[in-house]
Amino acid sequence: MKRVVLVTGAARGIGLETARAFLEDGWSVAMLDIDGAEQVAAADALAMPERVLPLTCDVADEAQVAAAFAAMGERFGRLDALVNNAGTASFATVTETSVADWRRILDVNLTGPFLCVQAAVPWMGQGGAVVNIASISGQRASTLRVAYGTSKAGLMHLTKQLAAELAGHGIRVNCVAPGPVETAMAKKVHSDAIRADYHDAIPLARYGLEREIANVILFLCSDKASYVTGETLAVDGGFAATGIGLPSLRQSEA
Ligand code: NAD
Numbered sequence: 001m002k003r004v005v006l007v008t009g010a011a012r013g014i015g016l017e018t019a020r021a022f023l024e025d026g027w028s029v030a031m032l033d034i035d036g037a038e039q040v041a042a043a044d045a046l047a048m049p050e051r052v053l054p055l056t057c058d059v060a061d062e063a064q065v066a067a068a069f070a071a072m073g074e075r076f077g078r079l080d081a082l083v084n085n086a087g088t089a090s091f092a093t094v095t096e097t098s099v100a101d102w103r104r105i106l107d108v109n110l111t112g113p114f115l116c117v118q119a120a121v122p123w124m125g126q127g128g129a130v131v132n133i134a135s136i137s138g139q140r141a142s143t144l145r146v147a148y149g150t151s152k153a154g155l156m157h158l159t160k161q162l163a164a165e166l167a168g169h170g171i172r173v174n175c176v177a178p179g180p181v182e183t184a185m186a187k188k189v190h191s192d193a194i195r196a197d198y199h200d201a202i203p204l205a206r207y208g209l210e211r212e213i214a215n216v217i218l219f220l221c222s223d224k225a226s227y228v229t230g231e232t233l234a235v236d237g238g239f240a241a242t243g244i245g246l247p248s249l250r251q252s253e254a
Contacts, residue, residue, distance in 0.1 A: 009086030179236030
């Protein structure tokens with residue numbers, strides 16, 4: 001029996017590459033996204049209609065989430081893994097962040113995964129896995145990320161809550177905290193100054209690749225990670241591990 005994964009935010013970026021990685025590993029993939037046109041085009045381009053199901057849904061909307069998971073269940077009849085990847089970002093100072101933006105970011109990035117897990121559990125059996133996609137911005141505070149960083153820190157704690165509760169169902173719950181990855185989201189919120197800051201602060205001195213994130217997600221959903229739960233794994237070129245001194249070290253090596 002083919003294993004089934006549902007990936008949210010799968011129309012592009014890290015989510016689309018994750019869908020591709022699971023397909024290559026033999027899974028069937030439900031691709032859920034708010035942008036119906038972009039995800040249908042992405043699903044068509046994968047050219048595996050027998051193993052791909054596109055679902056249009058806003059993860060922050062309880063009724064839409066329930067309908068999407070019902071459609072997934074009708075098509076595949078089971079769910080082995082859920083990847084809560086859909087996310088939204090808007091970088092602004094605390095005084096410039098509107099309450100509407102604050103609420104939307106928390107709704108999509110934190111309430112969305114909560115709703116999707118609630119909808120997923122009835123379809124999952126022993127050996128199920130959930131992976132939440134947080135961010136280095138949930139681990140370390142940087143300017144302009146008051147809403148985004150707080151939503152991702154909440155998601156990292158939600159991971160632990162869910163791991164504690166769902167272990168009894170045989171479901172593992174983990175989290176990936178990516179560093180910067182060159183996607184549409186990064187293009188929207190990363191100014192030249194932010195890019196220079198990341199270059200200075202990341203030992204590997206580059207942005208990550210979508211596939212480098214997808215590979216870790218696939219690992220955490222696999223039996224190779226069967227004793228890992230409640231964990232957040234940074235995939236960030238060393239950002240979380242290091243303090244000051246990288247630019248001066250690079251200068252002295254030049
Ligand atoms: P992206 O903007 O390229 O893709 C995000 C996808 O999520 C889009 O297809 C979008 O339509 C979908 N989406 C947004 N809101 C949604 C909603 N309410 N319901 C359903 N789908 C929705 O972004 P990305 O860079 O690929 O980011 C994927 C995840 O990785 C996000 O959770 C993001 O916060 C996280 N992340 C990204 C970076 C980065 O540098 N790109 C770094 C750290 C963490």
